[in-house]
């Protein structure tokens with residue numbers, strides 16, 4: 001296997017989600033205010049929390065104490081990560097699926113679904129459409145099917161990287177697909193992927209069994225639970241966790257996510273790069289069970305508690321949510337959002353203003369164009385970023401560095417965010433967004449201390465504006 005990354009001896013798969021322990025943590029008496037504040041202080045002192053400490057925050061109930069958790073999450077986000085928000089878009093490649101997940105319109109029993117797998121030519125067309133809007137980072141999404149084997153996924157990744165339109169190029173490709181075996185991950189690593197995401201959907205075993213029939217591949221809880229462990233063992237170093245909130249009690253799921261993150265950290269010395277927290281959405285041919293749907297208030301608690309519990313991990317808020325909800329939740333520690341998203345197969349060239357439910361996995365809450373989202377982010381004081389520099393410079397684990405290395409954000413993150421924003425303003429922005437962006441770049445520059453970093457940044461910004469240079473990063 002010449003050139004293939006070395007595969008570590010696989011760890012023995014075992015079920016590290018201790019259901020009785022997690023449930024026990026949620027059934028004790030309410031924690032007192034002193035204990036809650038102690039744990040908030042630990043997190044603000046930049047220490048990751050244990051599952052037991054996270055459970056204390058989850059059990060905090062009185063509105064004033066929950067407000068303190070919100071305030072702490074806002075503060076941690078502001079102090080540590082600043083105002084950057086990274087933008088990406090999803091690209092659905094194929095919706096054939098052998099599974100029968102009760103919540104998903106791609107399930108095999110859903111006969112009313114339009115099934116489609118994009119050809120390589122169609123993938124190129126979608127990528128051109130995305131590049132022409134200004135995107136630099138994509139997540140490719142697949143159903144689970146023998147057609148979407150590792151070789152197919154790797155070829156698709158290569159096609160995406162090879163597709164260029166004007167100054168447009170995709171610089172980071174992440175994957176959301178079925179769990180693979182070690183050889184499968186190794187093959188995909190060779191194509192140069194960023195993050196491999198697998199959502200456990202629910203960590204609660206009986207619920208998992210209820211929504212994923214046992215006679216389907218996804219019915220195997222343990223194989224999925226160890227999906228990202230195998231990815232690490234096969235040489236990937238960048239993985240994303242997730243829960244589909246709304247299937248079971250959100251409190252249990254938050255503890256499941258933190259248990260999983262700590263397990264990866266313990267076994268492989270690297271935590272997850274990102275955590276996603278999709279909320280269940282209406283979908284074609286799906287009857288939503290409303291028992292565990294998460295309210296906006298509890299959703300805010302989930303994000304704030306995750307921010308405090310796993311401070312080194314990026315948090316992704318998707319366009320499943322409406323613009324209003326996204327706007328409100330962003331401040332609690334979200335680091336990435338998708339924008340200008342369409343999830344119909346072929347949606348970036350074929351979809352109109354309305355969503356077509358028979359052609360998409362679920363209904364999106366926010367289908368505003370990228371330019372509109374960029375303008376709103378800047379109005380709200382955020383610095384939109386398309387930066388891919390850490391990953392391309394081999395600085396993996398950037399959230400850890402952002403968090404722990406003094407000056408890392410000033411030296412790398414803010415300058416790179418500004419460089420990618422300037423590219424966007426030159427090549428894709430509407431006149432209004434461009435004016436707002438130019439003002440923001442000037443404002444951010446004024447905040448930077450005089451010195452070598454600022455001088456180098458100003459020189460590169462001038463190169464982008466005047467010499468039409470692109471892809472300059474630190």
Ligand code: SAM
Pocket residue numbers: 103104105141142143144176177178179198199201243244278279280281282283286320361362
């Ligand atoms: N098919 C692969 C798998 O299941 O692992 C790839 C992921 S699937 C295409 C993307 C994710 O969409 C799922 O992991 C699930 O969390 C989420 N999803 C499915 N149905 C949903 C719904 N009705 N509302 C919101 N998210 C949903």
Ligand code: SF4
Pocket residue numbers: 097098099100101104105106107108142143144218
């Ligand atoms: Fe298939 Fe994934 Fe949908 Fe389940 S969630 S039916 S595996 S596409």
